[in-house]
Amino acid sequence: xxxxxxxxxxxxxxxxxxxxxxxxxxxxxxxxxxxxxxxxxxxxxxxxxxxxxxxxxxxxxxxxxxxxxxxxxxxxxxxxxxxxxxxxxxxxxxxxxxxxxxxxxxxxx
Amino acid sequence: xxxxxxxxxxxxxxxxxxxxxxxxxxxxxxxxxxxxxxxxxxxxxxxxxxxxxxxxxxxxxxxxxxxxxxxxxxxxxxxxxxxxxxxxxxxxxxxxxxxxxxxxxxxxxxxxxxx
Numbered sequence: 001x002x003x004x005x006x007x008x009x010x011x012x013x014x015x016x017x018x019x020x021x022x023x024x025x026x027x028x029x030x031x032x033x034x035x036x037x038x039x040x041x042x043x044x045x046x047x048x049x050x051x052x053x054x055x056x057x058x059x060x061x062x063x064x065x066x067x068x069x070x071x072x073x074x075x076x077x078x079x080x081x082x083x084x085x086x087x088x089x090x091x092x093x094x095x096x097x098x099x100x101x102x103x104x105x106x107x108x109x
Numbered sequence: 110x111x112x113x114x115x116x117x118x119x120x121x122x123x124x125x126x127x128x129x130x131x132x133x134x135x136x137x138x139x140x141x142x143x144x145x146x147x148x149x150x151x152x153x154x155x156x157x158x159x160x161x162x163x164x165x166x167x168x169x170x171x172x173x174x175x176x177x178x179x180x181x182x183x184x185x186x187x188x189x190x191x192x193x194x195x196x197x198x199x200x201x202x203x204x205x206x207x208x209x210x211x212x213x214x215x216x217x218x219x220x221x222x223x224x
Contacts, residue, residue: 004151033212042200042215043152087151095211096165099151 002026004100006088011106012078020073020086020103028093034062034073035087037102043087046073075105083107113216115201121222122191129187130219134203141184142213143176144200152200158184159206191223 003025012018024032031050035043049055049064049071061074073086085102092098114133122128134141139160144152155174156166160181173191178184188195198220202213 008149040220042218045212045214048212089151091211094165096154096157097152097213099153101149101151 002090002092002098004088004090004098006086006100006103008101009104009106011108012075014078014080014107014109016078017074017076018078018105020075020088020105022071022073022088022100024069024071024088024090024098024100026090026092026098029066030091030093030095032062032064032071033089033091033097034060034071035089037085037087039084046086078107080107080109113201113203113214115199115216115219117219118217119220119222121224123224124193125190127187127189128191128221129185130199130201130221131183131185132201132203132216133183134201135214138203138205138214139181140204140206140211140213141178142202142204143184143186144202146198146200146218155186188221191221193223196221196223 006022033048034046036046037043047062049062052064054063059076064071085104087102088100089097116131142157143155146152154167156176158178161178173189176186198218200218201216204211204213
């Protein structure tokens with residue numbers, strides 16, 4: 001079967017750095033996406049990785065290791081507005097997105 | 110372009126009633142997706158269109174659910190004889206459908222409550 005695992009909840013302090021991990025087992029791989037979702041709102045695209053390595057976008061970076069079936073999202077200089085759920089999704093061999101359940105990130109002052 | 114839009118944003122209905130939701134994708138996007146999401150879960154795939162053709166439908170999707178995209182632009186999702194278990198956020202997304210970087214952009218969603 002296809003499976004995406006990520007922690008249910010994480011807590012971090014404003015101004016700090018947090019790493020949200022995602023492991024996956026899917027039928028084929030055509031890229032990994034990270035989305036941010038604030039409570040009651042729709043997911044917003046953050047990043048896309050298809051090759052191994054680190055992609056940096058401002059305060060957010062995403063890493064991929066295809067051989068390990070592993071990715072992480074790194075958030076630096078945390079702000080209160082970063083409190084949200086972060087969803088990991090993998091595009092399988094049929095170009096369908098397989099979604100994780102999301103990691104709820106709580107930022108404390 | 111104002112992004113993906115959905116209407117209505119909220120819908121409250123009684124069990125057994127039919128409901129219809131509308132999605133307007135980003136204008137140059139030819140792929141359109143419908144998802145359902147419940148609290149604490151990721152989006153659950155329902156169906157998707159390439160232009161006006163419905164290419165895939167979730168095997169978990171009941172016959173009470175039907176979707177159309179008649180002219181390859183906006184889409185509608187209808188749920189017949191609603192049940193309390195249908196209460197969820199219904200999300201629409203669109204993408205350019207260019208293959209490898211087929212990033213999906215989401216609308217604000219329609220929150221359905223079935224009483």
